[in-house]
Amino acid sequence: MTGDTANQELENLLGLAPVIPVLVVDQAEIARPLAEALVSGGLPVLEVTLRTPAAFEAIAAMAGVPGAVVGAGTLLNPHDIAAAQAAGARFGVSPGATPSLLKATREAEFPLLPGMATASEAMTLMEMGHRVLKFFPATAAGGVDMLKALAGPLPGLRFCPTGGIGHDTARDYLAQPNVLCVGGSWLAPRDRIAARDWDAIRTLAEEAARLAR
Numbered sequence: 001m002t003g004d005t006a007n008q009e010l011e012n013l014l015g016l017a018p019v020i021p022v023l024v025v026d027q028a029e030i031a032r033p034l035a036e037a038l039v040s041g042g043l044p045v046l047e048v049t050l051r052t053p054a055a056f057e058a059i060a061a062m063a064g065v066p067g068a069v070v071g072a073g074t075l076l077n078p079h080d081i082a083a084a085q086a087a088g089a090r091f092g093v094s095p096g097a098t099p100s101l102l103k104a105t106r107e108a109e110f111p112l113l114p115g116m117a118t119a120s121e122a123m124t125l126m127e128m129g130h131r132v133l134k135f136f137p138a139t140a141a142g143g144v145d146m147l148k149a150l151a152g153p154l155p156g157l158r159f160c161p162t163g164g165i166g167h168d169t170a171r172d173y174l175a176q177p178n179v180l181c182v183g184g185s186w187l188a189p190r191d192r193i194a195a196r197d198w199d200a201i202r203t204l205a206e207e208a209a210r211l212a213r
């Protein structure tokens, strides 16, 4: 997969919904009902963080939910790529980027949404062919003002800001022309997951799906 194909693939995926839920799944058995609630609420693109031992099993379960497009988040090193692909992940997300991770995702033809927080990091990723980036940690690294500032000198880049965003602030991010979608964990609160309250999670997804870009 060339850089352009990966960029186009990412742009297509991130264009499916205004919000990508960032999910921390502790028990694989909740993966399917959680994904069903989010997808039926209108958010088909899901990011499962590789922060828990259950993550790969969760990706596999969610990938079997009709309409779900599942990515592997917290991709920190090349070793996780093959397992993420084997589990059914269609793309990867990383909080930052390292040369070995970028090389490995290219070789594996695995579309990566690489994290960046500065103009230099964005330029380095551009040099390597990436034009769809995760702006992380968005709120702490300058928020909407930072995205406005980057739009002038780096007009070809498109972002998925993530980190510290909630329903109310998502609106401001989505109003930026260089923002494709936002990511956030507010769609799947730990207490709602613990209570198996899938209706509440579906409602949060419905509200998020209505956010305009």
Ligand SMILES: O=C(O)C(=O)C[C@H](O)[C@H](O)COP(=O)(O)O
Binding pocket: 022, 049, 051, 073, 074, 075, 093, 094, 095, 136, 162, 163, 164, 165, 183, 184, 185, 186
């Ligand atoms: O684990 C990863 O892959 C990360 O890079 C971090 C996550 O994207 C953020 O932790 C989500 O941020 P919140 O919505 O503020 O919870």
